[in-house]
Structure formats: structure tokens, C-alpha cells
Amino acid sequence: xxxxxxxxxxxxxxxxxxxxxxxxxxxxxxxxxxxxxxxxxxxxxxxxxxxxxxxxxxxxxxxxxxxxxxxxxxxxxxxxxxxxxxxxxxxxxxxxxxxxxxxxxxxxxxxxxxxxxxxxxxxxxxxxxxxxxxxxxxxxxxxxxxxxxxxxxxxxxxxxxxxxxxxxxxxxxxxxxxxxxxxxxxxxxxxxxxxxxxxxxxxxxxxxxxxxxxxxxxxxxxxxxxxxxxxxxxxxxxxxxxxxxxxxxxxxxxxxxxxxxxxxxxxxxxxxxxxxxxxxxxxxxxxxxxxxxxxxxxxxxxxxxxxx
Amino acid sequence: xxxxxxxxxxxxxxxxxxxxxxxxxxxxxxxxxxxxxxxxxxxxxxxxxxxxxxxxxxxxxxxxxxxxxxxxxxxxxxxxxxxxxxxxxxxxxxxxxxxxxxxxxxxxxxxxxxxxxxxxxxxxxxxxxxxxxxxxxxxxxxxxxxxxxxxxxxxxxxxxxxxxxxxxxxxxxxxxxxxxxxxxxxxxxxxxxxxxxxxxxxxxxxxxxxxxxxxxxxxxxxxxxxxxxxxxxxxxx
Numbered sequence: 001x002x003x004x005x006x007x008x009x010x011x012x013x014x015x016x017x018x019x020x021x022x023x024x025x026x027x028x029x030x031x032x033x034x035x036x037x038x039x040x041x042x043x044x045x046x047x048x049x050x051x052x053x054x055x056x057x058x059x060x061x062x063x064x065x066x067x068x069x070x071x072x073x074x075x076x077x078x079x080x081x082x083x084x085x086x087x088x089x090x091x092x093x094x095x096x097x098x099x100x101x102x103x104x105x106x107x108x109x110x111x112x113x114x115x116x117x118x119x120x121x122x123x124x125x126x127x128x129x130x131x132x133x134x135x136x137x138x139x140x141x142x143x144x145x146x147x148x149x150x151x152x153x154x155x156x157x158x159x160x161x162x163x164x165x166x167x168x169x170x171x172x173x174x175x176x177x178x179x180x181x182x183x184x185x186x187x188x189x190x191x192x193x194x195x196x197x198x199x200x201x202x203x204x205x206x207x208x209x210x211x212x213x214x215x216x217x218x219x220x221x222x223x224x225x226x227x228x229x230x231x232x233x234x235x236x237x238x239x240x241x242x243x244x245x246x247x248x249x250x251x252x253x254x255x256x257x258x259x260x261x262x263x264x265x266x267x268x269x270x271x272x273x274x275x276x277x278x279x280x281x282x283x284x285x286x287x288x289x290x291x292x293x294x295x296x297x298x299x300x301x302x303x304x305x306x307x308x
Numbered sequence: 309x310x311x312x313x314x315x316x317x318x319x320x321x322x323x324x325x326x327x328x329x330x331x332x333x334x335x336x337x338x339x340x341x342x343x344x345x346x347x348x349x350x351x352x353x354x355x356x357x358x359x360x361x362x363x364x365x366x367x368x369x370x371x372x373x374x375x376x377x378x379x380x381x382x383x384x385x386x387x388x389x390x391x392x393x394x395x396x397x398x399x400x401x402x403x404x405x406x407x408x409x410x411x412x413x414x415x416x417x418x419x420x421x422x423x424x425x426x427x428x429x430x431x432x433x434x435x436x437x438x439x440x441x442x443x444x445x446x447x448x449x450x451x452x453x454x455x456x457x458x459x460x461x462x463x464x465x466x467x468x469x470x471x472x473x474x475x476x477x478x479x480x481x482x483x484x485x486x487x488x489x490x491x492x493x494x495x496x497x498x499x500x501x502x503x504x505x506x507x508x509x510x511x512x513x514x515x516x517x518x519x520x521x522x523x524x525x526x527x528x529x530x531x532x533x534x535x536x537x538x539x540x541x542x543x544x545x
Contacts (some may be wrong), residue, residue, distance in 0.1 A: 004543070087437070179412065182408070182409060182412070183406070183412065185400075185401065186398050186401070186409050186412075188399065189398045189399060189400055190396050190398060190399075192360060192392065192396060193392065193396035193397070193398065194381040194398075194409075195359075195360065195379075195381055196358060196360070196380060196384065196389075196392060196396075197384065197409045197410055197413075197461070198380075198381045198384035198385060198392045198412045198413035198461065199381060199412060199413045200379070200381045201381075
């Protein structure tokens with residue numbers, strides 16, 4: 001029982017990371033109907049943004065690992081990733097908007113390769129040790145919890161889950177209760193009608209890339225807090241897993257992406273804990289195949305008929 | 309004086325020319341109809357006016373300014389609203405959210421609330437279904453919503469594309485009565501595109517007949533109804 005709970009805790013904190021990345025895939029798919037395969041690499045950019053900015057920002061916050069310093073690093077990485085996402089869309093995807101969707105998809109794969117190899121060129125191919133921005137240690141659970149006090153919960157895990165919850169709620173508020181969020185929803189339902197209402201499509205698409213990329217940037221920092229070894233190719237696997245999560249939840253569906261991320265994280269932890277780490281990736285990708293075969297619209301997505 | 313005037317408007321889809329230089333005018337406070345067969349260029353004309361399509365040449369003057377080639381969201385801001393063919397309501401949003409989307413560019417909360425109340429009084433059926441997702445409405449109700457949504461931007465000119473398309477006959481009557489009411493009470497200029505020429509001519513002040521991307525005739529509804537070629541081609545003999 002306690003072991004199972006422990007796997008759940010571990011899975012949840014990894015799932016939160018997948019959920020944050022999956023949001024970007026699903027939001028971009030919602031407004032543009034294409035999969036931005038460079039999205040996983042934005043997560044890597046986020047981690048490196050933290051790597052380079054942490055020493056200065058920690059000093060600014062009083063030196064040494066601290067909550068304030070970690071928050072600064074998180075915000076800086078999110079801002080940089082937002083800018084990178086907007087720039088990539090503006091330069092690489094927007095000029096192709098009138099082209100067949102496959103063209104943009106291939107451009108996205110190109111951007112992904114550029115970021116991965118450019119990252120190796122700029123940051124070096126060797127893994128780097130991410131600076132300690134917060135003192136990560138196991139929390140002593142009170143003995144009064146009985147059996148549950150045997151669980152290992154780290155400060156890092158609490159921060160990951162807390163930050164993810166805050167970011168998800170903020171995103172929900174933006175999408176449901178702001179004009180821009182309403183425009184995003186309208187655009188994903190009917191782009192032509194949205195522009196007839198006065199929605200500036202380009203501005204909303206930029207906003208979508210900014211928000212989605214900021215979430216991926218946050219995921220980069222939150223991962224690095226738990227596993228402080230980062231490298232320019234770290235976005236490949238995480239990006240693919242998050243993509244599976246987005247499809248599992250229903251691509252284009254924002255709550256679905258969050259749910260899919262959490263489920264994939266937990267599934268991985270259970271496979272690692274009860275079967276073997278060897279089977280972690282094959283089982284996750286088998287989930288993708290099964291979802292596409294059995295329920296292509298995902299857990300929360302509504303079946304959509306392709307117009308011909 | 310014309311609110312909206314097209315001059316020699318030419319529009320192409322790639323190599324295919326859809327409009328070969330059409331000219332038409334919508335005088336202030338009038339209903340003008342553009343009738344013609346499927347594929348004659350009616351929808352193309354409306355989509356070019358509202359900025360979805362860019363003209364190859366020619367001008368679109370709205371309240372004295374040339375708006376040809378402006379982005380769609382800028383044209384809405386100038387005061388042209390377009391209820392598109394096939395209605396295109398936001399199916400997952402509620403009726404009320406659809407109306408709010410119609411007021412997307414406006415910031416005046418009080419004015420928006422007034423206009424929602426006005427749409428409710430014009431289309432009581434929408435008021436009853438306000439909390440429902442628009443996708444669950446009948447075709448006729450969706451058309452009412454599309455028109456109501458277009459009114460929410462407080463336009464000076466309304467473009468209506470085939471409001472009778474795919475709608476139960478009893479509701480067509482209601483919708484056309486409402487179009488007349490909107491024109492009369494709000495003094496709104498309307499450009500109405502229809503395949504159903506009888507219906508359209510019955511409520512319009514002036515009519516144009518379009519064929520293969522060219523304006524063939526321009527006359528009063530009575531004269532068009534008397535015209536033998538119009539009768540043969542569009543009014544069922």
C-alpha cells in the first residue's frame with residue numbers, strides 16, 4: 001500500500017511536468033490544427049534559460065537557494081520561452097499558414113532539429129549540472145500519520161505540484177474569463193467566424209504560442225529542480241511523452257492535456273515500480289497506439305468529423 | 309447617399325476569376341439584394357467586403373472610405389457585420405457567449421447589455437435558449453443567432469448570406485420578417501444575398517442579379533420581377 005502510494009506521488013510529480021508541456025501542444029493544435037513538434041525543445045530552452053540566469057537571479061534574491069530566487073528563475077525562463085515561441089511562430093510558421101498543413105508540420109520538425117543541434121552547438125552536448133535554486137530534501141512527515149509517515153515526499157515535488165496547480169488554474173481563468181481566452185476558444189471552433197467577430201487571428205495565435213511556450217519553460221525549470229542534469233536533447237523524450245499525454249486527453253482539449261499528463265506520469269511510475277524501467281517508454285507509446293485505435297478523440301475530446 | 313459602394317471589384321481564387329469587376333451600391337437605411345444562382349459569386353462578393361478575401365482590383369467604399377483589402381477584424385471595427393453562409397455559430401459556446409463574441413471589439417459593458425436585451429426582444433426564442441450550446445439549436449434558431457450575433461457589433465451595415473438556406477419553411481417567414489424589422493427599427497442598411505429570389509425581392513428596396521461573376525441587371529424589385537429573363541431563370545417561370 002505504502003509502496004503504491006509512493007509510486008503515485010512520484011508519478012504525479014512527473015505527470016505534472018508532462019501536463020505543462022502537453023498544454024502547449026493542445027493549445028496550438030486548438031487554434032491552428034497542427035502539431036508543433038518543436039514544442040518539446042522549448043522545454044529544453046526553459047531549462048537552459050534557468051541554468052544561465054540562476055546565478056545572477058539567486059544573487060539578486062539574496063544569494064543561495066531560496067523560494068524567491070527560484071520564483072525569479074521560473075518567471076525568467078517562462079518569459080524567455082514565451083518570446084522564443086512567439087518568434088518561432090512568427091518567423092517559421094506564419095509565412096506557411098496558407099500552405100497545406102503538412103508543410104507547417106515539416107517546418108516544425110525542422111525547427112526542432114535546429115533547436116536540438118543549435119543547442120548542442122551553443123550549450124555543449126554534455127549534460128550540465130543545474131544549479132541548486134531551492135534546497136531540495138525529503139520532508140519529515142509527522143509520526144502521527146502512522147504508516148503514511150514512511151512516504152518520501154521532497155520539497156521539490158511539493159513545489160512542482162504547487163506551481164503546476166497555480167499555473168493550471170491561472171490558465172483556466174485566462175481561457176474562460178478573459179476576452180483573449182474567449183477569442184482563443186472562438187478561433188479554435190471556427191476561425192472564419194472568429195475573424196468576422198473582429199478577432200485578430202495573428203494576435204491570438206501569438207498569444208497562444210506565448211502561453212503554451214511559457215508553460216513548457218516552467219516545466220523545464222520544475223524538472224531541473226528534481227533531476228538537476230540537463231542537456232540539449234532533453235526535450236525529445238519529454239516532448240514525445242507530453243504529446244502522447246495531449247492525445248490521450250484529447251488533442252485540442254485543455255483539461256484533457258492536464259489529465260493526460262498526470263495519467264502518463266502515473267503510468268510510467270507504476271511501470272517502473274512494478275514491472276521494469278525497461279518497459280517504461282514502450283508502454284507509454286503503446287498507449288498512444290491504443291488511444292488512436294480505440295478512441296482517437298481522446299478521453300475528454302469530442303469526436304470531430306473532418307470536413308471534406 | 310450610399311453607405312456601401314463596390315466599384316469594378318475583381319476577385320480571383322488563384323488562377324480562377326470569381327468576380328469580373330462588379331459594381332453595386334447600398335443606400336443608407338435600405339435593403340439591397342444580390343440574387344443569382346449557386347456559384348455566381350454572391351458569397352465571394354460578401355466575403356470580399358468583409359475582408360476574408362482580398363480583391364485583385366477595384367474599390368469598396370464604406371461611408372466614404374476605401375476599405376478594400378483591409379483585414380477582416382478592422383472592417384468589423386468600421387461597422388460592417390457579416391452573418392455568413394451556413395450560419396457558423398460557435399457550436400460549443402452557449403447562445404449568450406455567442407452574442408458576447410459578436411460584441412468582441414466593444415468595451416462598453418452597459419451598451420453590450422442593452423444590445424443583448426434588444427436581441428432577446430427581436431428573437432425571443434434565443435432568450436429561451438440562452439444557456440444552451442449553440443450547436444444544439446435548430447437550423448432556424450442558429451440563423452437567428454447568427455443575425456443576433458452580427459447585430460452585437462452595432463454595425464451600420466449588415467451583410468446577410470443566404471439566411472433561408474437549410475431552414476424549415478415556417479421559420480424562413482419569421483426570419484425574413486425580422487430582417488425587415490431590423491432594417492426599419494434600427495435604420496440598418498442591409499446587403500442580402502439569396503438564392504431564393506422571390507423571398508429576397510419581396511423585402512428589398514433594390515436588387516441586383518449576378519451571373520458568373522458579373523452584374524447582369526440592376527433594378528427595383530418590381531421591375532426585376534416583371535423581367536422575363538429573371539422570371540425564367542430565378543423565379544420559377
